[in-house]
Amino acid sequence: MESTREWAEKQDSEDPLSSFRAEFDLPPGVIQLNGNSLGPLHGGVPEALDRVVRREWGEHLIRGWSEDGWWDAPVRVGDRIGRLIGAGPGQTVVGESTSVQLFNALTAAARLRPERTVLVSDAANFPTDRYLAASVARTLGLRLVETTVDGLPGVLARHRGEVGPVLCGAVDFRTGELWDLVRTTAEVRAAGGIAVWDLSHAAGAVPVEVDAAGVDLAVGCGYKYLSGGPGAPAFLYAAARHHDRLDLPLTGWHGHVRPFDMADEFVPAPGIDRARTGTPHILSLLALEAALVPLERAGVAAVREKSLRLGDLLVRLLADRLPAPARPEVVTPAAHHRRGSHLALRCPEASSVSAALMERGIVTDARPPDLLRLCLNGLYVSYTDVFDAVTALGDVRKEMSG
Numbered sequence: 001m002e003s004t005r006e007w008a009e010k011q012d013s014e015d016p017l018s019s020f021r022a023e024f025d026l027p028p029g030v031i032q033l034n035g036n037s038l039g040p041l042h043g044g045v046p047e048a049l050d051r052v053v054r055r056e057w058g059e060h061l062i063r064g065w066s067e068d069g070w071w072d073a074p075v076r077v078g079d080r081i082g083r084l085i086g087a088g089p090g091q092t093v094v095g096e097s098t099s100v101q102l103f104n105a106l107t108a109a110a111r112l113r114p115e116r117t118v119l120v121s122d123a124a125n126f127p128t129d130r131y132l133a134a135s136v137a138r139t140l141g142l143r144l145v146e147t148t149v150d151g152l153p154g155v156l157a158r159h160r161g162e163v164g165p166v167l168c169g170a171v172d173f174r175t176g177e178l179w180d181l182v183r184t185t186a187e188v189r190a191a192g193g194i195a196v197w198d199l200s201h202a203a204g205a206v207p208v209e210v211d212a213a214g215v216d217l218a219v220g221c222g223y224k225y226l227s228g229g230p231g232a233p234a235f236l237y238a239a240a241r242h243h244d245r246l247d248l249p250l251t252g253w254h255g256h257v258r259p260f261d262m263a264d265e266f267v268p269a270p271g272i273d274r275a276r277t278g279t280p281h282i283l284s285l286l287a288l289e290a291a292l293v294p295l296e297r298a299g300v301a302a303v304r305e306k307s308l309r310l311g312d313l314l315v316r317l318l319a320d321r322l323p324a325p326a327r328p329e330v331v332t333p334a335a336h337h338r339r340g341s342h343l344a345l346r347c348p349e350a351s352s353v354s355a356a357l358m359e360r361g362i363v364t365d366a367r368p369p370d371l372l373r374l375c376l377n378g379l380y381v382s383y384t385d386v387f388d389a390v391t392a393l394g395d396v397r398k399e400m401s402g
């Protein structure tokens with residue numbers, strides 16, 4: 001691996017995924033390193049939305065529910081996302097926000113283990129996960145225990161026989177550290193708990209295999225690596241072995257076994273349909289469906305492989321091209337099996353650095369107290385983008401220190 005722009009250009013010319021970048025509607029000169037927050041717009045999305053709005057909604061009106069497949073969309077799109085996370089059909093549903101799905105999943109997880117008194121929550125997880133875990137614990141009268149994922153075995157041992165739901169983030173949203181989902185799920189299940197994963201920073205980025213790993217429940221965002229657009233609906237995965245006993249708190253009428261009976265009492269539909277809530281956000285849902293196409297064509301494995309190479313390049317360029325005082329520390333683990341798809345750099349005044357990079361057309365973000373995050377999505381980030389971003393980072397750091 002060399003540290004020249006020519007070398008990066010050569011990598012781009014040989015990259016089997018290079019043509020995907022042009023399919024995204026990125027403004028000229030913009031380098032999008034923020035796909036872990038908001039994925040960019042794929043050209044297929046406005047096209048799909050135009051059809052849905054003008055033809056399906058505009059012309060077909062209420063017939064859209066049957067003739068255009070709106071009714072089945074939550075489970076149809078769910079199955080497509082399911083394929084990206086290693087879930088067989090009929091176990092994933094799309095709708096609501098990740099926060100809402102977290103409430104639904106955690107409450108259902110607790111109800112699967114009514115005799116258990118402890119809810120464990122990942123202390124490094126995204127705030128909404130921690131807030132909802134605390135709220136569900138309070139609502140159900142459970143004791144909340146927060147721990148980091150590597151501290152989990154100790155917690156499971158200390159609370160033997162007590163732990164019900166265990167909520168963890170697959171990738172640390174700050175540091176980009178990737179946790180061992182297979183091992184942690186096995187540990188939780190061996191302790192009699194229910195493993196609930198937030199896959200927001202993993203779905204579409206890291207090849208997870210939820211069925212094979214024995215995951216119980218999972219949720220994730222639609223607007224990061226799945227590029228479904230701002231506020232895209234989230235997904236909920238529930239392993240088929242739990243469906244019959246899955247008692248979700250959000251008993252909306254679309255989850256009823258016979259919704260159009262308009263019955264007095266809620267009777268859950270069989271299978272994953274019981275995890276539907278009310279009327280889905282059809283426009284957002286169908287935008288998300290269209291956004292999945294490039295990822296499906298490229299394949300998560302190929303996107304992941306390139307993302308790791310981009311990450312290796314970034315680390316190498318920082319070492320070779322930024323002199324020691326300007327060189328930020330890479331906080332994300334170097335080992336591929338411990339790294340998600342963004343790299344976090346420890347950098348004083350990270351927010352100001354991110355703002356200065358934005359002025360140069362390089363989209364990153366910062367998280368307190370001092371982390372600059374660069375997301376290297378192999379689908380649309382090029383090797384030359386990484387080279388140019390490091391050059392700009394060096395310039396910004398020099399300007400800020402001088």
Ligand SMILES: Cc1ncc(COP(=O)(O)O)c(C=O)c1O
Nearest residue numbers: 097098099126128169173198200
């Ligand atoms: C791990 C994780 N969970 C959840 C969310 C967000 O949840 P919501 O879409 O409900 O705002 C984010 C990011 O915003 C996240 O990083």
Ligand SMILES: Nc1c(O)cccc1C(=O)C[C@H](N)C(=O)O
Nearest residue numbers: 036037038126173174200224367
């Ligand atoms: N969900 C977001 C939002 O509603 C506004 C701004 C940013 C976001 C994000 O996605 C942040 C992201 N989850 C993170 O990892 O920090």
